[in-house]
Amino acid sequence: MFTEENLNELRITLEGKMSPKRYRHTLEVENMVARLGELYAPDKLPILRAAALLHDITKEYSADHQLMLCAEKGLEVSRGDLYAPKTFHARTAAAMIPEWYEAFAEEEVLSCVRWHTTGRADMTLCEQLVYLADYIDLSRTFEDCVMLREFFFEKKPEEMDRQERLAHLRDTLILSFDMTILALAEDGLPISPDTFEARNQLVCQRLAEQKA
Numbered sequence: 001m002f003t004e005e006n007l008n009e010l011r012i013t014l015e016g017k018m019s020p021k022r023y024r025h026t027l028e029v030e031n032m033v034a035r036l037g038e039l040y041a042p043d044k045l046p047i048l049r050a051a052a053l054l055h056d057i058t059k060e061y062s063a064d065h066q067l068m069l070c071a072e073k074g075l076e077v078s079r080g081d082l083y084a085p086k087t088f089h090a091r092t093a094a095a096m097i098p099e100w101y102e103a104f105a106e107e108e109v110l111s112c113v114r115w116h117t118t119g120r121a122d123m124t125l126c127e128q129l130v131y132l133a134d135y136i137d138l139s140r141t142f143e144d145c146v147m148l149r150e151f152f153f154e155k156k157p158e159e160m161d162r163q164e165r166l167a168h169l170r171d172t173l174i175l176s177f178d179m180t181i182l183a184l185a186e187d188g189l190p191i192s193p194d195t196f197e198a199r200n201q202l203v204c205q206r207l208a209e210q211k212a
């Protein structure tokens with residue numbers, strides 16, 4: 001397991017490799033995931049912080065560069081991916097961590113990075129927290145992000161018991177997937193099947209609970 005010192009070194013390295021805007025976003029995602037981690041998974045804070053710091057390490061690469069990395073690492077590229085190159089970076093970042101930042105190449109870190117853009121069915125709690133932190137971090141000013149941040153915090157999850165808090169996380173995630181799907185459809189862009197699966201699974205879970 002990596003240490004706080006490793007995380008500090010990572011922050012310094014990343015500052016030299018990203019634009020100031022991306023770096024600020026990265027640190028804000030780390031802050032947000034630490035806040036969420038305190039509420040949901042305090043034992044996973046180092047994993048969550050590392051994943052947040054590493055989640056966008058390839059985001060500023062061109063589509064061609066992303067494709068090159070996919071080819072280099074033997075990553076499959078679907079037709080949907082080609083139309084939505086924004087989702088590439090989650091895959092290329094996860095693939096490059098073992099090579100570039102070996103100390104952090106733990107399975108849980110890699111999966112949080114891998115699924116932070118689209119989500120997927122059966123997301124782990126850590127994956128959910130990193131996904132949400134990336135959506136609502138304080139550097140985000142886009143209307144949907146502000147709305148989701150308010151939706152999450154205004155209900156005071158810190159005052160809920162564990163069960164209510166987990167249901168609130170699920171409802172927040174469903175809302176985020178719905179907003180993502182609607183926004184992509186409105187812009188005439190393809191939607192990842194993983195996002196549909198993530199959304200449907202949580203919706204079915206909620207319906208099953210309401211019936212019980």
Ligand SMILES: [Fe+2]
Pocket residue numbers: 055056059089090116117134
């Ligand atoms: Fe990202």
Ligand SMILES: [Fe+2]
Pocket residue numbers: 025029055056134
């Ligand atoms: Fe991000």
